[in-house]
Amino acid sequence: MKIRLSILLLFISICSFGQLKISKADTTKLPKGIKFFGHITNSAKWTDSFGVHYVLTTETGQYFSKDQENNEAKNAEIFVYHYIIRGDTLKLLWKIYDQNKNCEFDIFTKFIDKAFKVTDLDKNGIAEVWIMYENQCTSDVSPAPTKIIMYEGNKKYAIRGENRVKISEKEFIGGQYTLDENFKNGNLLFRQFAINLWEKNKLKKW
Template structure:
């Protein structure tokens, strides 16, 4: 039986994940198009502008990369840090309304503080007109095959949500370590759509890839 074009389109829309329709339209920015009034540290990883019911917004995420630790006894030690900045347009000015900062300091072995590729997103999962900004990253100082600390941080307006745990690593042919996570109270009591999105995000980035 031949399906009409309209029926085919409707069926395709039913198959597509609901989160696809909850994505907020963003405009990519770079160091040349970010307004000069916005201050940030590190190398830009993601930078976007978007509009929701609260107005115009800009989010910038950065990483420091590896830097030498400071201090008399820090020779051979390294640091790594990451930042996220959210600015909201108020009148003609851009005001910093929240920021994220996490780091690893004084590490004598392998050190990482980095965002997970393709994890940054701006959504409106609960369809209330207020955007949710999603960040996911890992931090670790280790010289062995062990899990990294991993976090999801989400902001909807002035409310913060967090998931904390570790990624999962294969430590022997049949053994794995890590992989557990905990929703904070905001996620536990918030919309189910937030927990589902966070859970899928964690699942998609669960295994350490050792790149």
């Protein structure tokens, strides 16, 4: 009976490995020491063998720089922070930053919120964090430079391309992308998920 119970517990342990419980972080009660710039657009929190993880995505929105001679030029910035707390130690594991500066036209530097995901596709107990955003200064209707960035631990993966724009009732332009070497040569599960995420979110939303 003891042998059977031990086997059952071992089986449950194996099946449970890598199953992370992801939740939204309570951004009104973030641990002391977590710093960020801009306003929070998305968040996630989970615990694994390395500690307690917090991921925040933030945007500044468009703003005018005080030291610019041209008062019509706009700026916008986006950030992603991945903090980990273990015991009394807080560490910034990685950070993403992008910007658009001195734009005299329409500025689109923002996250695609529906594409924000935290997964554990390979069930190894290390979360994959997925971010998608566009970054464009434009005076017309044209595809915007768009990226998917994924981190597993501190290893970075990327898709770079442009979103898809509807220019007439039946005509679209854009939507192309390129996988980086980590996606090309890495886990097939990651590559498939990345391509599906791109296809679901590549259409420009006005």
